[in-house]
Each structure stands twice: as C-alpha cells, then as structure tokens.
Amino acid sequence: MKLSKTTTEVFNEVGELTYFTARFFREIFSPRFEWREFFRQCYVIGYKSLPLIGLTGFIMGLVLTIQVRPTLIEYGVEARIPAMMGLSFVREIGPVLSALIFAGKIGSSMGAELGSMRVTEQIDSMEVSGTNPYKFLVVTRVLAATIMLPVLSSLSDVIGIYGSYVAFNIRGAMTLRLFISEVFNYLKFSDIFPAHIKCYFFGFAVGIIGCYKGYFTRLGTAGVGRAANSAVVVSSVLIFILDLLVVQITDLIGIG
Amino acid sequence: MVSQTSNNVKLGIFVLSGLMVLIMSMYMIGRNQNLFGSNFSLKARFKAVSGLTDGNNVRFSGINAGTVKGIQIINDTCIEVNMVLNKKLQSFISKSALAEIGNEGLMGNKVINLTPGTIPASPVEDGDMLQSKAEVNTGSMLETFSRTNDNVEVISSDLKFALKRLNSSKPLWEILEDTSLSRDITVTLRNFRKSSESFTSSASDLKDMISSIKKGEGVAGMLIADKKEAENLKATLEHLNKVSANADKLTARLDSLAGALQQDMKEGKGTIPMLMKDPETANRIQKSLSNIEQGSATFNEEMQSLRQNRFIKKYMKKEKEAAGGTKK
Amino acid sequence: MARRDRHIAPLNEPGINEPVITVHDLYKAFQQNEVLRGFNFELQKGETLVILGRSGSGKSVLIKCIIGLMKPDKGSINVLGNDILSLSVQDMDKLRMRVGFLFQSNALYDSMTIRENLEFPMRRHLSNLDADEVNKRVMESLEDVGLAHTVDMMPSELSGGMQKRVALARTLILKPEIILYDEPTTGLDPITGAEISDLIVEIQEKYQTSSIVISHDMKCVEITADRIAVLLQGICYAQGTYETLVASEDASIKQFFH
Numbered sequence: 001m002k003l004s005k006t007t008t009e010v011f012n013e014v015g016e017l018t019y020f021t022a023r024f025f026r027e028i029f030s031p032r033f034e035w036r037e038f039f040r041q042c043y044v045i046g047y048k049s050l051p052l053i054g055l056t057g058f059i060m061g062l063v064l065t066i067q068v069r070p071t072l073i074e075y076g077v078e079a080r081i082p083a084m085m086g087l088s089f090v091r092e093i094g095p096v097l098s099a100l101i102f103a104g105k106i107g108s109s110m111g112a113e114l115g116s117m118r119v120t121e122q123i124d125s126m127e128v129s130g131t132n133p134y135k136f137l138v139v140t141r142v143l144a145a146t147i148m149l150p151v152l153s154s155l156s157d158v159i160g161i162y163g164s165y166v167a168f169n170i171r172g173a174m175t176l177r178l179f180i181s182e183v184f185n186y187l188k189f190s191d192i193f194p195a196h197i198k199c200y201f202f203g204f205a206v207g208i209i210g211c212y213k214g215y216f217t218r219l220g221t222a223g224v225g226r227a228a229n230s231a232v233v234v235s236s237v238l239i240f241i242l243d244l245l246v247v248q249i250t251d252l253i254g255i256g
Numbered sequence: 257m258v259s260q261t262s263n264n265v266k267l268g269i270f271v272l273s274g275l276m277v278l279i280m281s282m283y284m285i286g287r288n289q290n291l292f293g294s295n296f297s298l299k300a301r302f303k304a305v306s307g308l309t310d311g312n313n314v315r316f317s318g319i320n321a322g323t324v325k326g327i328q329i330i331n332d333t334c335i336e337v338n339m340v341l342n343k344k345l346q347s348f349i350s351k352s353a354l355a356e357i358g359n360e361g362l363m364g365n366k367v368i369n370l371t372p373g374t375i376p377a378s379p380v381e382d383g384d385m386l387q388s389k390a391e392v393n394t395g396s397m398l399e400t401f402s403r404t405n406d407n408v409e410v411i412s413s414d415l416k417f418a419l420k421r422l423n424s425s426k427p428l429w430e431i432l433e434d435t436s437l438s439r440d441i442t443v444t445l446r447n448f449r450k451s452s453e454s455f456t457s458s459a460s461d462l463k464d465m466i467s468s469i470k471k472g473e474g475v476a477g478m479l480i481a482d483k484k485e486a487e488n489l490k491a492t493l494e495h496l497n498k499v500s501a502n503a504d505k506l507t508a509r510l511d512s513l514a515g516a517l518q519q520d521m522k523e524g525k526g527t528i529p530m531l532m533k534d535p536e537t538a539n540r541i542q543k544s545l546s547n548i549e550q551g552s553a554t555f556n557e558e559m560q561s562l563r564q565n566r567f568i569k570k571y572m573k574k575e576k577e578a579a580g581g582t583k584k
Numbered sequence: 585m586a587r588r589d590r591h592i593a594p595l596n597e598p599g600i601n602e603p604v605i606t607v608h609d610l611y612k613a614f615q616q617n618e619v620l621r622g623f624n625f626e627l628q629k630g631e632t633l634v635i636l637g638r639s640g641s642g643k644s645v646l647i648k649c650i651i652g653l654m655k656p657d658k659g660s661i662n663v664l665g666n667d668i669l670s671l672s673v674q675d676m677d678k679l680r681m682r683v684g685f686l687f688q689s690n691a692l693y694d695s696m697t698i699r700e701n702l703e704f705p706m707r708r709h710l711s712n713l714d715a716d717e718v719n720k721r722v723m724e725s726l727e728d729v730g731l732a733h734t735v736d737m738m739p740s741e742l743s744g745g746m747q748k749r750v751a752l753a754r755t756l757i758l759k760p761e762i763i764l765y766d767e768p769t770t771g772l773d774p775i776t777g778a779e780i781s782d783l784i785v786e787i788q789e790k791y792q793t794s795s796i797v798i799s800h801d802m803k804c805v806e807i808t809a810d811r812i813a814v815l816l817q818g819i820c821y822a823q824g825t826y827e828t829l830v831a832s833e834d835a836s837i838k839q840f841f842h
Contacts, residue, residue, distance in 0.1 A: 043267040050270060090281075117693075124653050125691035129705035130677040151274030158277050184284040188311070192281060 020212045024142055027135050038140040045106050045141070046148030050155060052105060053098050057156035060097055061085060061163025069171070078172065079182075085164040086183030091195050094157035096243055099202035102149055103235040107210040110141055111231030114214025115224035123215070138215060142207035149203030150196055190250075198246040202239050209235040294343040295322065296382040300355035300368070301336050308357055308366040314339045316353075316370040321345050324368065339368060352377040356389040496559075503555060510548070603662075604629050604762055604794045605650060610659035612645055619645050620656065621818030627762070632788055632795040634805045636840055637815035643798040644688065646815070647764045650796075651685050652676050664761065677708070684760035684793075688767045690751040692739035699735050702726070702754050725753040728790070729783060745776035749783065756787065763787070765797040769804045781807035802841065814840070 065085055072078050114137060117123050126133040165179045174182075213231040217223040305327060314322040322341030330336050341349075352373025360367050370386070380386070422428060431437060605627035612620040619642030627633050637643045648654040650661055652668050661668050666679055692701050702722045706713060713721070726732045729749035739747055748768065755763060768784060769777035781804040788795055788808075797808050805812065805826065812829055814822040814837060822829065822837055830841050 039264060039267065042271070043263045047263075047266050047270045113695075120689045121687040121691040122693055124648075125685070125687055125693075126704075127653060128651055128680055128685045130680055130708040131704065150278075151271055154274045154277040154281075184281070187281070187285050189282070189285055192278075192285070196278065 016216070017208075017212055020138075020215070021208055023134060024139060024208065027132070027139050028143065030135075032132075032135070034136050034140050037136055038144060041140045041144035042148055045144045046151060049102060049105055049148070049152055053101050053152050053156050054159045056097060056101050057089075057094065057160035058163035060093060061089065061160035061165075062167040064088070064093070065164040065167035066170070069168075081164065081168055082161075082174070082179045082182035083186035086161055086187055087191060089157045089160045089164070090187060090191050092243075094160060095153045095195050095199050095202060096239065097160075098153040098156045099149060099199070099206065099239045100236055102145070102152065102203070103206045103210075103232055103239060106145060107206045107231040107235045108228040110145075110207070110210030111213040111217075111228035112224055114138075114211055115217035115227035116221075118215065118217045119220050119224060134215075138211045141211055142204060145207030145210075146200055146203040149206070150199035153199045154196070194246060194250040198242065201242050201246070205238045205242060206235045209238060295340050296343055296346055297325070298339045298341060298349075298355075298380060298384055298386055299336055300339070300386040300388045301330065301334050302355075302357060302388050303333055303335070305335050305337060305357060306366065308337065308368070312366050312368065313360070314341060314368045314370065316341075316345055316349055317372060318369075319345070321349075321370065337368065347379050349380045350377040351380050351384060351386075353380065353386055354389045355386045500559070503552075507552075602629055603627060604664055605796070606660075606662040607646070607650070608660045608662075610646070610649065610661070611657045612642065612649065612654070613657055618818060620649075620659075622659070623815070623818065623820055625813050625820050625823070627794055627796060629794050630792055631810045632784070632797060632808050634797045634799060634809035634812045635815055636800065636805060636812055637798075638800060641815050642818060643815055644766055647685070647766060647796060647798060651680065651683060651764060681758050682761045684755035684758065684763040686748075686752055686755050686763065686765045686768055688770055690739075690747045692747055692751055692754070694739050696739075697735075698726070698731075698737055698739065698742075698750055701739065701750065702757050705754060705758050721757055725757045726750070728756055728787065729753045745772055745779065748772065748776075748780055752780075752783065752787070756791070759791065761793060763793050763795045765795060765799075767798055767800075769799065769801045774803065777801060778803060778807065780804075784808050800840070 065081060068084070069078065069081065072081060072084075114123070117137070123133045123137070126136060161180075161183060165174070165176060168174055168179065210231040213227040213234070217227040219226075308324060308327065310324055310326065312324045313320055314324060322339055322345075324337060325340040326338035328336045328338075337355075339355075349370060350373050352375045354371045354373060356369045356371065358367050358369045359365075371389075373387075603626040605625075607623060607625050610620050610623040611618070619640075623642075623646060625633070625635075635643050635646065645654060649656045650663060650668070652671075655669070663679060664682060666675070668676065668679065671679065692698075693704065696704070699722055702725060703718060706718060706721070722735065723732055726735060729752050731746060731749050731753065734742060734746065734750065739750065742750065752768075765784060768780050772780065784795065784797065785808055787793065795808075797804070799805055799808075809826050811823065811825060813820050814829070816822075816836055822832065822834065824832075829837055832838065
C-alpha cells in the first residue's frame with residue numbers, strides 16, 4: 001500500500017507525539033523534579049493568563065445573557081436566566097472558552113519559546129549542561145498547564161456568571177444573592193465534576209501539543225512561526241475532540 | 257529574588273482562589289442536596305409518585321427542607337419515599353404532618369410538600385413514617401377540567417336547541433312583530449301608572465285607618481276589646497310568666513354550677529378542669545356556653561318584644577281598668 | 585540508549601601525548617545525504633585542533649556526535665577514555681562536565697540573567713556548592729572574558745561579541761578539560777572575531793585545556809590552530825600545521841587559503 005506524502009506525515013506526527021507523551025509520563029516520575037521552574041511556569045501560565053481569560057469570560061456572560069433574554073421573555077421564563085447561564089458556564093462555556101483562549105495564548109507561546117530555544121541551540125546547551133531539557137522545559141510546562149487550566153476555568157465560570165448577573169441587571173432587577181442562589185439551585189455535582197475533570201485534559205492537551213511543536217522545531221526561524229501556529233491550531237481542534245469524547249463518556253456512564 | 261517571592265505570592269493567591277471557588281461551589285451544591293451538615297430522614301408511602309425522582313425537593317410549609325433520597329416499591333399500590341431533611345426543621349415538623357406530592361409550577365419538577373397536621377402532636381423522630389395525602393396532580397386536574405368541558409358541551413347544545421326552538425317558534429315572533437302590541441303595552445303602562453297612583457292614595461287611607469286603630473277607635477278597636485280574644489291572650493301571658501319563672505330557676509342553677517366550677521378550677525381537681533385542659537373539650541364547653549348565652553339573649557329579646565306588643569299593652573291596660581272598675 | 589558492556593574509564597588524567605579524543609571511522613547520514621563517511625582523527629592533550637571545512641560539510645555534526653547530541657550511524661568515539669556510544673545517561677552527564685561546548689548561536693537562555701545563565705550548568709553538576717562559592721565562580725568566569733559588569737543584565741542587552749564571551753564564560757565555569765568551539769567567530773565582525781580568537785588562545789593557555797575549533801574563518805584558524813584537519817567529502821582529507829597546509833599544492837586545500 002502506498003500512502004501519499006501528507007498521510008505519511010500525519011501518521012509520523014501522531015506517532016512522534018505519542019512517544020513524546022509517553023516520555024512525559026516516564027520523566028515526570030523519575031527523580032529530580034524541577035520545582036522552581038515548575039512554579040515559575042505556573043505563575044507565567046496561570047496567573048498571567050487570568051486577566052485575558054477573565055475578560056473573555058465576563059464578556060461571554062454579558063453577551064449571552066443579553067442575547068438570550070428576549071427569547072426567554074417570550075416564553076415567560078426570564079427568571080431562569082441564572083440557572084441557564086450557571087449551567088452552561090459550568091458545564092461547557094467556562095471550560096471550553098478558557099481552554100481555547102489558553103491554547104491561543106499559552107500554546108502559541110510554548111511553541112514559539114521552545115521553538116526558538118531549539119533553533120538557537122538552547123535546548124542542546126541544556127543537555128550539554130547536564131540538565132535534561134525535556135524535564136526542565138517540557139515536564140514543567142505541561143504539568144503547569146494541566147494544573148492551571150482548571151483553576152482558570154473555575155475563575156472564568158465565576159467571572160462569566162457575574163457578567164451574566166450584570167447583564168441581567170441592565171434591564172431587570174435581581175439581587176446578587178438571589179442570582180447566585182438560583183444558579184446553585186440548578187447545579188449538581190454531576191455538572192461540576194466532568195467539567196472540572198475535562199479541564200485537566202484540555203490543559204494537558206494544550207501543554208503537550210505546544211511543547212511538542214516547539215521541541216521539534218526544524219528549519220530555523222521560519223519553523224518557529226510554524227510551530228507556534230500549528231500548536232494553536234492542533235490544540236484547539238484537540239480541545240473540541242476531547243470535549244466530544246468527554247460528553248459521550250459522561251453520557252454513556254450516566255452522569256450529566 | 258524579591259520579585260520571585262512576590263510572584264510566588266501572586267501564584268499562591270491565584271491557585272487558592274481557584275480552589276476556593278471549587279470548594280465553595282461544591283459546598284453550596286452539597287448544602288442544596290443536604291449532603292453536608294446534620295440531617296435526618298423521614299418516610300412516606302404513596303399510591304403513586306407520578307414521576308418523583310431522587311433529588312427532588314421536599315418543602316415544609318413552603319420552605320426548602322430537604323431532598324428525596326430513594327424510592328422503593330413496596331407493592332403494586334404502595335411506594336415508599338425516603339426523604340432527607342434539614343435537622344434544624346425537625347422540631348417544627350410534628351408527627352401528624354402530611355406529605356403530599358405536588359408540582360413546582362405547572363411544568364416544573366415534582367416536589368413533596370409537607371403540611372403541618374391539624375391535630376397537635378409531638379415532633380417527628382428520625383426515620384418516622386408520615387401520613388400521605390392523595391395527590392392533586394395535573395392529571396386529575398385535567399380530568400376534572402375535561403369533565404367540566406363535557407358538561408359545558410351538553411349545556412351549550414341544550415342552549416342551542418332552546419334557541420333554535422325559540423327562533424322557530426311562530427307565536428313568539430308574532431308577538432314580537434305585532435305593532436299593536438306596543439300600543440297595548442303603552443296603554444297597559446298608563447293604566448299601571450294610574451293604578452299605582454290610586455294605590456298611593458289607598459295607602460294613605462290605610463295609614464289613617466291604622467292610626468285610628470292605634471287610638472282604639474272604630475271596628476278594629478272593638479275587635480281587640482272582644483272578650484274571647486282577651487281570654488286567649490291572658491292564657492298566653494300566664495304561660496309566659498311560668499316560662500320566665502323557669503328561666504329564673506335555670507339561671508340560678510347555672511350560677512351555682514359556675515360557682516362550683518370556679519371553685520374546682522381554683523383547686524384544680526374534678527373532671528371539669530381535666531376536661532378544660534383538653535383543648536377540644538374546652539372549646540366545646542366554650543361553644544355551649546356561648547350557645548346558652550345566645551339562647552338567653554334571644555329569650556330576653558323575645559320578652560322585650562312581647563312587652564312592646566301593642567295588643568298586650570292594650571290588654572294589660574284593660575285589665576287594670578277592669579280591676580279599677582270592680583274596685584269602684 | 586543501548587547498554588552494551590558499560591565501560592567507564594577512571595577519571596585520572598591521561599598522560600602527555602595521550603589522545604583525549606579518538607574518533608574512528610565515523611559515518612553519519614541524513615536521509616540520502618552522507619555527511620560523514622569514515623572520518624578519523626585524534627585530539628592530543630593540550631593541543632588546539634581546528635577542523636576546517638565548508639558549510640554543510642558536517643563539521644558541526646562531528647562535534648555534536650562527540651558531545652553526544654547526535655548519534656553516528658557507524659564508528660566509535662572515545663572521549664577521555666570513555667566510549668560515548670555505550671554510556672548511560674548518567675555517565676554521559678558526568679562526562680559532559682569535563683567537556684565544554686561553545687555553541688555557534690551562543691545558546692544563552694534569553695529568559696534568564698547572565699548570572700542565572702552561568703549558574704545553570706552548576707545547578708546539576710556542582711549542586712553541592714554553597715551560594716558564596718557559586719558567586720565566586722560566576723564572577724571569576726566573567727572576569728576571564730572581561731565582562732564582570734554584565735552579571736545582572738539580560739542576554740538580549742548584550743552585543744553579539746559580548747554574548748559570545750558570556751557563552752564562553754558559561755562553558756568555562758565547570759573548568760572543563762576539553763572545550764569544543766562550534767564556529768566561534770561566525771556572525772561577528774572581523775575585529776570582534778579576532779578578539780574572540782585571541783580569547784580562545786588565552787583561555788587555552790590559562791586552563792591548559794585541549795580544544796577543537798570548528799571554523800572556516802581563516803583568521804581565526806591562523807590565530808588558534810596548533811594543528812588543522814581538513815574535512816572534505818566526509819573524510820579527513822588532510823592534516824597538518826597552518827604553515828604546511830598553506831604551502832600545500834592540493835587544489836581542494838588551496839581554495840580555503842586563497
């Protein structure tokens with residue numbers, strides 16, 4: 001069987017990525033964890049992304065509420081806006097929106113940073129210096145992304161629901177207390193858990209793709225741009241695929 | 257190194273706030289589902305639960321009190337529902353409380369409504385079985401509605417029939433179309449006015465007549481003076497006298513009874529105080545006492561009206577005069 | 585890494601005129617492009633060997649094979665008595681402490697200050713040092729290259745020549761026995777390039793290191809070389825001192841010297 005060049009490339013890349021991921025799990029459990037670099041990455045990846053993700057969450061809550069409101073008024077269920085926004089934010093919008101913004105910001109910066117480190121031989125230099133570059137660069141970043149995205153997503157949920165509250169009060173009146181208690185009245189554990197768990201997968205996907213693309217950058221500085229770009233594209237697509245998988249699995253085992 | 261530390265502080269705040277959101281939301285949900293905090297369970301059996309599921313709310317007098325936690329089929333006409341309720345409300349729910357399956361709005365979820373019982377009873381204990389009330393569900397509501405609808409249909413068809421008959425009735429239309437009829441009606445109305453005028457004059461005559469009777473003149477006055485009639489009236493009065501004497505005795509007896517009762521109440525013995533402690537008996541006694549009061553009031557009124565009766569007055573006067581006459 | 589008969593030589597000093605690096609019959613190909621086809625050479629202790637070759641002739645590949653960043657297809661490499669193709673990761677790291685590498689693009693970590701850059705190799709290899717000792721070493725290394733004042737700057741604030749010196753300082757901080765220079769003067773102006781070449785000689789004299797310099801900059805070759813090996817068509821085409829090669833009548837060698 002003869003495969004076209006692009007097909008072979010795709011298979012090759014998937015295979016490489018699988019090795020890369022397997023290496024992550026091997027290296028994360030071997031001793032000498034780079035704690036300082038890990039915390040630095042957590043700060044850069046998590047804390048520094050909060051303003052962006054918070055802003056998009058807030059605007060999303062605001063806009064969705066304003067747009068959904070007329071239809072709900074038509075059906076006389078305007079009072080269900082908190083419940084509806086709470087559910088949609090916790091279950092879908094919060095995680096996916098944060099993950100996409102995260103992929104755009106963190107995935108590209110990982111691709112570009114590791115890519116430029118690769119082409120300027122900094123990664124080789126680390127290896128020569130006796131530091132495992134995979135451990136120092138990849139493990140810390142992927143782990144930081146995996147742990148930070150759920151935190152960002154939780155905060156994005158809160159900010160988005162607050163945005164929805166603000167939008168509700170442009171034309172209506174509801175106290176924040178009532179709004180929040182309405183939100184929680186319709187939330188169940190089975191809404192929060194799968195959503196929270198899938199954030200870890202999203203974060204891992206963004207981290208591993210960004211690092212993979214950067215780590216194996218070739219062809220000089222042009223390759224850096226390509227690495228950053230394809231890191232965003234591939235991780236965004238992967239987020240949606242994972243989302244689809246999660247929803248099917250949770251549906252299959254009957255939660256949510 | 258300073259910036260490293262401040263970065264770590266920021267990261268710490270960031271991670272902790274994320275964690276807090278997660279924990280807070282879990283706590284809030286848990287509180288709504290009564291997973292944390294102290295609670296107790298109650299049971300109720302229903303014939304049918306009409307779609308009630310685990311996690312539906314339980315309300316006590318409209319307050320969210322807990323959730324449904326398990327539904328088991330005991331047999332084909334009996335389903336046991338387990339409820340988990342907030343411990344804080346335990347002291348307010350009495351053993352006589354009724355459980356009823358209801359709706360949150362017309363389209364909403366099912367809820368169990370607990371209503372306080374009418375009979376006073378001690379507070380419920382953990383695992384108690386509550387009485388259930390047949391559900392007023394949308395289904396039966398709609399059934400009633402459809403019956404009403406059927407009835408309306410029958411009525412409307414009857415009405416239609418009647419209207420048709422009226423429409424097709426020739427005499428009625430003849431009457432309606434007859435032009436002379438209106439003239440007749442005008443004449444009749446004129447006559448009617450005339451007769452009402454004459455009625456007014458006769459009424460004034462009647463007034464004069466009555467006033468003359470008042471003065472005991474004329475034939476009516478004579479009638480009242482009639483001996484036989486007077487005799488009858490006298491007998492009646494005597495009878496009334498006797499009744500009043502009896503009433504007097506009864507009051508005296510009641511008085512003494514009340515005295516004794518008061519004494520008993522003071523000393524707190526005997527059956528009466530015991531009865532009085534029972535709220536229902538007390539209620540009943542109160543009611544009978546008020547009845548008695550009412551009865552005596554009525555009696556009083558009757559006496560009053562008798563005294564004011566002109567015939568009686570007349571009779572009394574006559575008798576006085578007769579007595580005066582014999583003395584003379 | 586395959587663990588065929590692990591053989592680690594004792595860390596004692598090889599004697600004078602004893603080769604510190606022996607490369608024998610090295611083959612390396614990238615797809616159809618065979619860059620190394622049976623390359624042989626020896627590096628003697630204390631000498632500076634310049635490997636001369638055109639761009640893309642596989643010079644960088646050769647020294648990357650020596651430091652273990654690339655794997656040759658065939659052949660053997662012996663560094664300080666260790667067969668590096670059969671070393672475990674841990675032993676390779678230990679060996680790398682004794683072999684410095686100056687990258688063509690300097691490879692300074694641009695997210696770290698100069699001090700952090702210099703501390704980086706020590707965090708693994710000399711993690712037993714206390715803070716004062718580390719600081720002393722950092723300053724000593726920077727003074728060697730004449731850039732002690734830049735210690736708290738970022739690499740991007742420095743000029744190309746300064747970056748090269750800092751990179752050299754970072755290589756020196758572990759006090760290696762062998763230093764591999766990958767095109768040290770490429771991308772620099774001739775004057776700065778000459779300064780760097782002088783610095784290489786200076787360092788060589790001060791620390792008595794053995795060095796391999798890869799270059800096609802004849803000025804640099806002239807200043808630094810004790811001996812020259814010409815890499816042509818994947819093999820060691822010619823060897824000799826600068827003078828002997830300048831005098832060579834071979835057309836292929838002549839083109840380097842014009």
